[in-house]
Each structure stands twice: as structure tokens, then as C-alpha cells.
Amino acid sequence: MIGLHLQAERMKRGGRDHDDNSSEEGTTEKSKKLRTTNEHSPTCDWGNLLQDIVLQVFKYLPLLDRAHASQVCRSWNQVFHMPDLWRCFEFELNQPATSYLKATHPELIKQIIKRHSNHLQYVSFKVDSSKESAEAACDILSQLVNCSLKTLGLISTARPSFMDLPKSHFISALTVVFVNSKSLSSLKIDDTPVDDPSLKVLVANNSDTLKLLKMSSCPHVSPAGILCVADQCHGLRELALNYHLLSDELLLALSSEKHVRLEHLRIDVVSENPGQTHFHTIQKSSWDAFIRHSPKVNLVMYFFLYEEEFDPFFRYEIPATHLYFGRSVSKDVLGRVGMTCPRLVELVVCANGLRPLDEELIRIAERCKNLSAIGLGECEVSCSAFVEFVKMCGGRLSQLSIMEEVLIPDQKYSLEQIHWEVSKHLGRVWFPDMMPTW
Numbered sequence: 001m002i003g004l005h006l007q008a009e010r011m012k013r014g015g016r017d018h019d020d021n022s023s024e025e026g027t028t029e030k031s032k033k034l035r036t037t038n039e040h041s042p043t044c045d046w047g048n049l050l051q052d053i054v055l056q057v058f059k060y061l062p063l064l065d066r067a068h069a070s071q072v073c074r075s076w077n078q079v080f081h082m083p084d085l086w087r088c089f090e091f092e093l094n095q096p097a098t099s100y101l102k103a104t105h106p107e108l109i110k111q112i113i114k115r116h117s118n119h120l121q122y123v124s125f126k127v128d129s130s131k132e133s134a135e136a137a138c139d140i141l142s143q144l145v146n147c148s149l150k151t152l153g154l155i156s157t158a159r160p161s162f163m164d165l166p167k168s169h170f171i172s173a174l175t176v177v178f179v180n181s182k183s184l185s186s187l188k189i190d191d192t193p194v195d196d197p198s199l200k201v202l203v204a205n206n207s208d209t210l211k212l213l214k215m216s217s218c219p220h221v222s223p224a225g226i227l228c229v230a231d232q233c234h235g236l237r238e239l240a241l242n243y244h245l246l247s248d249e250l251l252l253a254l255s256s257e258k259h260v261r262l263e264h265l266r267i268d269v270v271s272e273n274p275g276q277t278h279f280h281t282i283q284k285s286s287w288d289a290f291i292r293h294s295p296k297v298n299l300v301m302y303f304f305l306y307e308e309e310f311d312p313f314f315r316y317e318i319p320a321t322h323l324y325f326g327r328s329v330s331k332d333v334l335g336r337v338g339m340t341c342p343r344l345v346e347l348v349v350c351a352n353g354l355r356p357l358d359e360e361l362i363r364i365a366e367r368c369k370n371l372s373a374i375g376l377g378e379c380e381v382s383c384s385a386f387v388e389f390v391k392m393c394g395g396r397l398s399q400l401s402i403m404e405e406v407l408i409p410d411q412k413y414s415l416e417q418i419h420w421e422v423s424k425h426l427g428r429v430w431f432p433d434m435m436p437t438w
Contacts, residue, residue, distance in 0.1 A: 054079045059088075063108055086116035090124045091140060093133040109140065118146040124188075129158035134165050138173035149177055150209075151186035160191030160217065167193045167220065178202045186212040190240070194218050196225030207232040214240040216268045223247045234258045240266035243279065248286040255293035262294040267301050269313075274306040281312045291319040299343075302326065307333075314340045321370075322346040328378075331355050338363035345370050346399075351378035356408065358385035365392035373399035376406045383413035387421050395427045404432040 058066050058079055070080030079085065089112070094103040112120075125140070127133040137154065154162060162170060170193050178184070178198065184206040194215060202210070210233045215221065218241075226245045230236065230253040237260060246267055254262055271277045291297070300322040303310075307330050314336035321343050328351040337344070338360060347364065349357075357379055364371065371393060381389075386407060390397065400422075409415055415432075423430045 048075070051075065051079050051082075055082060055085060058085055062102075063089075063104055067108060081115065083116075083119040086112070086119040088122040089120060090126060091137065092126050093136045094128040095130045095132055113140065113143050117144055120144065120147045121149055122151045123149055124151075124153035124155060126155045126157055127161055129156070129161050131161055131164040134161040135169075137162075138165065138170055141173035142176055144177055145180055147180065149181040149184055152177060152181075152184065153186075153188035154190075154192055155188070156191050162192040165193065167195070171195060171198050174198055175201050178205055181206065183209045185209045188212075188214040189218065190214055191217045193220050195220035196222055196228070199225045199229055203229055203232045208235065211235055212238040214238070214266075216240050216242055216266070217270075218242070221245060223250065226250060227253060230254050230259070235260055237262060238264040240264075241268070243267050243269040246282060247280075248283050251282065251286040251290040255289045259293070262290075262297045264298045265300070267299075268304070269301060270304045271306060271309050274309065277309065279309065279312045281315070282318075284316045284318075287318050298322065298345075300324075303329070305329075316340060317342065319343050324348045326350055328353060331357060331360060334360040335363060338367050342367055343370060344368040346373040347371065348375040349377060349379055352376075352380070353378075354380060356380045356382055356385070358382050361385060361389045362392070365389045370396075372396050375399070375401040377403060379406050380408055381406055382408050382410045383415070383418045384410050387413060387418060387425070390422050390425045394425060397426060400426070400430060402432050404434055407432060 054076055058069065061069060066080065066085075070077045091109065092102060092104045096103070123144075125137040127137050134156075156162060174189075174192075174194065175198055178201045182205055184202070187202070187210065192215075199221065210229075213229065213233075213236060215226075223245050226241060227247065227250050230239075230250055234256075236254075239254075239262065253259070254265075269279070271279075297319070299318075299320045301320050302324045303313075304326040307328060310329065310333045314333060317340045320341045322345060323337065323341065325348065329349060331352070334349070334352070334357060337347070344364070347368075357376075358381060361381060362385060365388075374397070381402075386402070390400070404415065407415060407418060413421060419431055
């Protein structure tokens with residue numbers, strides 16, 4: 001019996017040993033198969049990505065990150081030097097002592113001018129409030145002698161620092177671009193010392209291609225200077241300028257048969273010192289000729305005037321589509337808006353005073369059948385008049401921005417009730433804007 005028992009134990013142990021060996025062999029086989037599979041499975045080799053894909057990724061990278069990425073491999077470095085990557089570029093010029101914004105590194109700027117200046121086509125300069133940054137932008141412009149730009153934008157992020165430069169220095173740098181760029185189509189030079197002679201250089205070299213010109217707050221340009229542009233650049237579709245440059249002659253030039261239909265005209269009406277700025281009147285016949293030629297034009301007007309300076313405006317019908325009042329505007333002026341701006345699409349009033357605008361809003365709703373956006377700041381409107389205004393305009397009001405302080409409760413509606421009533425007429429949920437309490 002003892003012998004049989006020992007033999008059985010040996011058989012059990014042998015079975016376990018066999019199972020363990022089988023298990024180990026199975027694990028080894030699985031490991032071999034897994035290793036073999038991994039060896040033959042494709043791995044992601046970033047260096048073998050199609051260069052067109054890498055190019056699209058690089059276009060979204062900030063310049064410094066783009067430069068770092070170019071050091072990953074030879075293929076990416078080749079993409080870094082492709083002309084397509086350098087057609088569009090924004091130079092950010094800020095002084096560390098006065099700005100928290102990142103600036104384009106000077107060494108990178110040198111490399112761009114040395115290797116890629118002839119590839120640049122869509123260029124903008126974003127400068128802070130320092131004179132040094134504006135000077136740096138002019139120095140770069142002066143070196144762009146081998147490129148033919150299609151768009152150029154000079155942007156002051158704070159105050160207009162280009163105006164601090166000597167006029168001759170700025171004009172010299174800008175003229176380099178005008179002379180060498182034979183196909184300039186878009187030019188944004190707001191708040192700069194550009195002048196009439198430099199505009200003549202622009203026209204002489206780019207009259208066939210210029211489509212957009214934004215030059216608000218350019219005090220050295222005269223009505224004759226901008227008229228020269230309109231007379232020669234018949235493809236101009238967008239124009240932005242100060243009111244003192246607007247004239248009957250300019251509107252008639254933009255209405256000539258040779259000129260394409262204007263799509264966007266922005267006019268800034270600005271007064272820095274009350275009573276010291278004279279505002280001329282544009283004849284109704286000039287506006288009529290302009291709108292007959294360009295019936296779908298957006299006429300945008302920004303007013304930064306004092307109340308006593310509005311007398312020349314809104315005395316007869318004008319084709320304004322967007323009106324923005326940045327300072328206080330009287331009830332009388334807003335009443336005239338309702339009578340003289342039938343094409344009005346958007347109205348923004350930052351301040352009015354303590355006299356309710358009930359009648360004025362109702363008149364605007366009656367007369368301005370295209371009105372789709374309105375914003376009211378420091379004004380007063382009774383809740384009943386506001387509900388009636390919304391009811392008259394209906395669902396076409398896509399933007400309705402009204403501060404809660406504007407609405408004055410009356411016998412018919414409280415502030416709690418007006419939310420539901422306005423939402424009903426708009427066909428969507430609406431709440432008045434709230435002033436932050438922090």
C-alpha cells in the first residue's frame with residue numbers, strides 16, 4: 001500500500017512538472033509571437049510624414065516653435081525653408097520694459113530678411129506704444145526690396161506709435177514697399193504719417209491691383225490725396241478714412257462708370273476738442289449718385305463727437321447701414337436717425353442721458369426695416385416702449401444687447417416680466433446684459 005501511494009505521488013508530481021513545463025513553453029511561444037508581431041508592425045516615423053502635412057502644421061505654429069521644430073530632422077528643416085511657409089507673416093515688435101506681449105526675436109527677423117524676404121506676400125507689423133518698436137518696423141520695411149507684397153498692415157496695439165517717428169523716415173520706408181510691390185491689393189495704415197506724395201507713389205505702382213485701403217487717422221493726407229487714389233484705383237472695393245477726407249468729389253469719383261461697385265465704406269467722425277473742429281456737409285445728390293452706383297454697399301459711420309457738434313449730420317437721407325455713437329448723443333439726433341437712415345442695419349449707442357428714448361426707438365423700428373442689431377449702454381427706455389420696439393422688429397433682431405440699467409419698469413412690465421415678453425417676440429430666450437459686480 002505504501003508503495004502504491006508513493007508511486008501515485010510521483011505521478012502527480014510528474015503531471016505538475018509536465019504542466020509547468022508546458023505552461024512555460026506556451027509563454028515563451030507567445031512572447032516570440034508578440035515580439036515577431038511587433039517587429040513587423042508599422043511604427044510612426046514622424047520624419048516620414050508628407051511634407052505637405054508638416055507644412056500645414058508649421059503654418060499654425062508661432063515663429064519660435066516653428067524654428068525649434070525645424071531642428072527635429074532633415075525633412076522638417078526642408079519644410080521650414082519652403083517659400084509657401086513664408087508668404088504670410090506677422091512681425092510682433094514689443095519692448096520688454098513696456099509690454100507684456102511676446103516679440104519676434106531679432107535674430108529670427110534677420111534670418112527671415114536674409115533668406116525669405118523675397119517670399120513674403122502677406123505681411124503685418126504689430127507694434128506696441130514705444131517709438132523704438134515703430135522704428136524697428138520701419139527698418140524692416142526698408143529692407144524689403146526684393147519682395148512683392150500683396151497685403152501690408154501696420155497695427156498699433158496701444159497708442160499710435162508710428163506718429164512719433166520723423167515723417168521722412170516713415171515715408172522713406174513705406175515708399176520702398178510701394179515701389180517694389182507691383183501687385184499690392186490690401187493696405188492698412190491707420191494712425192500713420194502717410195501723406196499725399198506717398199499715396200501718389202502707391203497709385204503709380206499698384207493702381208490695377210489695390211482693392212482695400214484703410215487709412216483712418218492719417219492727418220497728413222488731404223482730400224485731394226485720397227481723391228487721387230479713387231480716380232486711379234478703379235478696382236477699390238473697401239475704403240476706410242476720416243470724415244475730413246470725405247468730399248462730394250470723392251463720392252462722385254467712386255460712382256464713376258469706370259469704378260467697380262464699392263462693398264464697404266467706413267467713415268470715422270472724430271472730434272478731440274469740442275467746438276474747434278469744423279464739419280462740412282456732404283450734398284444729398286452725391287450720396288444719391290454713390291448709392292445708385294453701389295446699391296449694396298455697407299456704409300459704416302463711427303461718431304466720437306460732442307452733442308453740440310452733430311448739427312451738420314442727419315439733416316437729410318443718407319445711406320448709412322451701421323452707426324456707432326461712442327460719446328453721448330442727444331434725443332434729437334437719434335430722432336433724426338430714425339427719419340434719415342432707412343438702410344440702417346446696426347445701431348450702437350454708448351450713452352444718451354436721463355431722458356427716455358421711447359419715441360426715438362419706436363420711430364427707428366417703423367422706418368428702418370432692415371435693422372437687425374442694436375446695442376444700448378448708458379440710456380433710458382421704458383419697459384413698455386422696449387417691448388413695443390422688439391414686437392415691431394420681430395425675429396429679424398439677431399443681436400439685442402441692452403444693459404439691465406437701461407430698462408425702466410413701468411405700470412405694464414417689471415424687469416422680471418420683460419424677459420419673458422421680449423423672448424416671446426424674438427422667438428428665442430433673451431436676457432438683458434448685466435454689469436459685472438467685481
